[in-house]
Amino acid sequence: MDPVYYIYLATILFSIGAVGVLVRRNAIIVFMSVELMLNAANLVFVAFARMNGNLDGQTVAFFVMVVAAAEVVVGLAIIVQVFRTRQSASIDEPNLLKY
Amino acid sequence: MNTFTAPEIDYVAISPILIVGIAALLSVLAETFLPRFLRRQIQLMLTFFSLIGAFIVLVINHDLRTITVGGAVAIDGPGVVLMGTILLLSLLSAFLMAERSLDSLGDAFAPSASALPGSADEREFSARGYFQTEVWTLFLFAVFGMLVFVVANDLLFMFVALEVMSLPLYLMVGMARRRRLLSQEASLKYFVLGAFSSAFFIFGAGLVYGFAGSISLPVIHDSLASTTSETLLIVIGMAMLLVGLFFKVGAVPFHQWTPDVYQGAPTPITAFMGATVKVAAFGAMMRLLYVAFSGIQWDWEVILWTVAILSMLVGSLIALTQSDVKRMLAYSAVAQSGFILVGVVAASPAGIAAVMFYLIAYGVVTVGTLAVISMVRDSSGEATHLSKWAGLGKKSPVLGAVMVIFMLSLAGIPLTSGFVIKFGVFAAAIAEGDAWLVIAAVIASIIAAFFYVRVIVVMFFSAPNEKTASVAIPSILTTITVAATATATLVLGIIPQPMLDLLSNAGIFIR
Known part of the structure; x- marks a missing residue:
C-alpha cells in the first residue's frame, strides 16, 4: 500500500483535532483533541x-x-x-479576563 | 549492522546552556530533599550563581563559532548575542521575583499553588508565612529551554526546546498570590492555546521532514536548493512552523492569549515572559527562516508582511481603548512584535543586527515598566487600573520620571533606546525595498504614541485624588532592576554606537 495514504489519514486526524479544540467546550475534550493533533504529527513523521x-x-x-x-x-x-x-471544566466559564 | 558512532560534543561551546540546565536539575533535588526553611536561600543561590556564571562563561567564549552535538546546535554570533540577552533579562526578572517587601504578605507568588483560592488551607499557609520556592525550579527550566531554542539547528531540538520553555511558563502564570482566579484563568488560556500552537509547529515540522528527508536546518536548505518540485508541501510545512512561532511572540492573528496572560500573571512573571520569550522566539524564527528557508524567501515574505502589518495596526488600535496598564502593555507588546517583524522581513545582516538590538532594548524596557507597575499598589494589591494612576507623578516624582523614560522609549522618541531600535529596523527594511511596510509601521507608531503618552498625561497632568494608589517602598532588588533598566534605556538611546558595533560584528547565522 502506498504510504502516502497515511499522510492523508494524518491530515484528517489533525483536522479533526483542530476542529475539536475550536468547537468543544470541555477542557478535557479540548486537551484530548490537542493530543490527537500531536499523534497525527507522529503518524506524518513515521x-x-x-x-x-x-x-x-x-x-x-x-x-x-x-x-x-x-x-x-x-x-x-x-x-x-x-x-x-x-466546580466546572468548561473553558467558557472562566471569563473574568476580557476586553 | 552499522556500529554506533557518538556525536562530537563541544562541551565548552555549550557550557552556558549546561550550567543553567544542571542548576535546574539541582533545583529539583533541592526542592525535594531540603527542609522548608533552607529552600529559598538555596534556590536563590542556584538561580543567581548559574545565571551569572553562564553569562561569564558565555562572554569568555564569545568568539567560538561551531556546529556541534551532531549538527543539532549551532553556536554562532547571533546565537551568542541572543543567549547573553536571555541570561541578562532573566537575571533582571529574577530580582523582581525575589522581591518580598512590596506586598505586606510576602512575595508575588501563592504560598501553595495547589491550595484552593479562599480556602482554610490557603489562609493557614499564608499565616504560617510559607513561601513558594517551586517557582525557581520552573524559572530555571524555562531559561534553559530558551537558551537551547535560540541555538537549535534542527527541528526536533527546536520543538523540544520550545516545550521546555513553554511548559514551566504555563504553570508560573497561574501562581499569583493575589487575584488567584484571574491568574488560574490566564494559566488555562495560555496552556490550551499554547498546546494548540505547538501541535501546529510539530505537524509543520513533519511536512518539512517529508519534503527534505531530514530535520536538520542546513539539509533542508540544501534540498530546497536542489529541487523545484513539491513546493506546496514545504510551503504549508513552513507556514505551520511559523504559526507556532507567531503564537509565542503574540503576533496577530495569534495574539488572543496575550492580554489575558499579561494581566493575570504575577507581575514579575509577566516581566520575565514578556521580555525573554520574544527574544527566544524571534531568535528561533530568524534561524529557521534564514538558515533553512532562504530558498523560498518569496513565500515567507508575504506571510511576514501580512502578519507584521496586522500586528502593528491591531495592537496599536486596541491598546488605545485599554484602561488597565498591564493590558495596555500587552497590546503594546503585540504591536511591538509587528515592528520586530518589519526587521525580520529585511533578511540582511543589517536586519539581523537591527532585530537583535530591538529585542535587547525592548526586553529591557519591558522588565523596567513591569517593575514600576509592581510598585504601584493600594490595599488590595497592585493597582493596575489607569484611573488609580492619576497624579502619581506628582505624588512620587522619581517613579514618575522613570515611567516617563520607559513610555517615551516604547513610543520611539529620540534620546531613548526606542528611537534607535525603531530607526534600525525601518532603515534595514527600506534598504531591502520594503518601503510600503515601513510606511505602515510609521503610521502604527504614530497611533501607538497616543496611548504611551496618555499614561504620562494621567500621571502628571491630573490631580491626585482619594483613589490614587500609593508607591510601595521596594527593597534593593527591585531598585537594582529599575535603576539598571532606566539607565540602559537612556544610555542605549544617547550613545548607541558601541552596541551597534557589537551587534554588527556578531555577523550572521551560520549554516
Whole structure:
C-alpha cells in the first residue's frame, strides 16, 4: 500500500483535532483533541520516515510522545486546579479576563 | 549492522546552556530533599550563581563559532548575542521575583499553588508565612529551554526546546498570590492555546521532514536548493512552523492569549515572559527562516508582511481603548512584535543586527515598566487600573520620571533606546525595498504614541485624588532592576554606537 495514504489519514486526524479544540467546550475534550493533533504529527513523521528511507522521523516520534506526556502532566494540573476552584471544566466559564 | 558512532560534543561551546540546565536539575533535588526553611536561600543561590556564571562563561567564549552535538546546535554570533540577552533579562526578572517587601504578605507568588483560592488551607499557609520556592525550579527550566531554542539547528531540538520553555511558563502564570482566579484563568488560556500552537509547529515540522528527508536546518536548505518540485508541501510545512512561532511572540492573528496572560500573571512573571520569550522566539524564527528557508524567501515574505502589518495596526488600535496598564502593555507588546517583524522581513545582516538590538532594548524596557507597575499598589494589591494612576507623578516624582523614560522609549522618541531600535529596523527594511511596510509601521507608531503618552498625561497632568494608589517602598532588588533598566534605556538611546558595533560584528547565522 502506498504510504502516502497515511499522510492523508494524518491530515484528517489533525483536522479533526483542530476542529475539536475550536468547537468543544470541555477542557478535557479540548486537551484530548490537542493530543490527537500531536499523534497525527507522529503518524506524518513515521510515514515519511518510511517514504524517505531514514530513521530520523521515527526518532522524532518518540520525542513527541515524551513531550505529549509532559504536556499531560502540566495540562491536567492546570485543568484540575481550575476545576476544583470553579466546580466546572468548561473553558467558557472562566471569563473574568476580557476586553 | 552499522556500529554506533557518538556525536562530537563541544562541551565548552555549550557550557552556558549546561550550567543553567544542571542548576535546574539541582533545583529539583533541592526542592525535594531540603527542609522548608533552607529552600529559598538555596534556590536563590542556584538561580543567581548559574545565571551569572553562564553569562561569564558565555562572554569568555564569545568568539567560538561551531556546529556541534551532531549538527543539532549551532553556536554562532547571533546565537551568542541572543543567549547573553536571555541570561541578562532573566537575571533582571529574577530580582523582581525575589522581591518580598512590596506586598505586606510576602512575595508575588501563592504560598501553595495547589491550595484552593479562599480556602482554610490557603489562609493557614499564608499565616504560617510559607513561601513558594517551586517557582525557581520552573524559572530555571524555562531559561534553559530558551537558551537551547535560540541555538537549535534542527527541528526536533527546536520543538523540544520550545516545550521546555513553554511548559514551566504555563504553570508560573497561574501562581499569583493575589487575584488567584484571574491568574488560574490566564494559566488555562495560555496552556490550551499554547498546546494548540505547538501541535501546529510539530505537524509543520513533519511536512518539512517529508519534503527534505531530514530535520536538520542546513539539509533542508540544501534540498530546497536542489529541487523545484513539491513546493506546496514545504510551503504549508513552513507556514505551520511559523504559526507556532507567531503564537509565542503574540503576533496577530495569534495574539488572543496575550492580554489575558499579561494581566493575570504575577507581575514579575509577566516581566520575565514578556521580555525573554520574544527574544527566544524571534531568535528561533530568524534561524529557521534564514538558515533553512532562504530558498523560498518569496513565500515567507508575504506571510511576514501580512502578519507584521496586522500586528502593528491591531495592537496599536486596541491598546488605545485599554484602561488597565498591564493590558495596555500587552497590546503594546503585540504591536511591538509587528515592528520586530518589519526587521525580520529585511533578511540582511543589517536586519539581523537591527532585530537583535530591538529585542535587547525592548526586553529591557519591558522588565523596567513591569517593575514600576509592581510598585504601584493600594490595599488590595497592585493597582493596575489607569484611573488609580492619576497624579502619581506628582505624588512620587522619581517613579514618575522613570515611567516617563520607559513610555517615551516604547513610543520611539529620540534620546531613548526606542528611537534607535525603531530607526534600525525601518532603515534595514527600506534598504531591502520594503518601503510600503515601513510606511505602515510609521503610521502604527504614530497611533501607538497616543496611548504611551496618555499614561504620562494621567500621571502628571491630573490631580491626585482619594483613589490614587500609593508607591510601595521596594527593597534593593527591585531598585537594582529599575535603576539598571532606566539607565540602559537612556544610555542605549544617547550613545548607541558601541552596541551597534557589537551587534554588527556578531555577523550572521551560520549554516
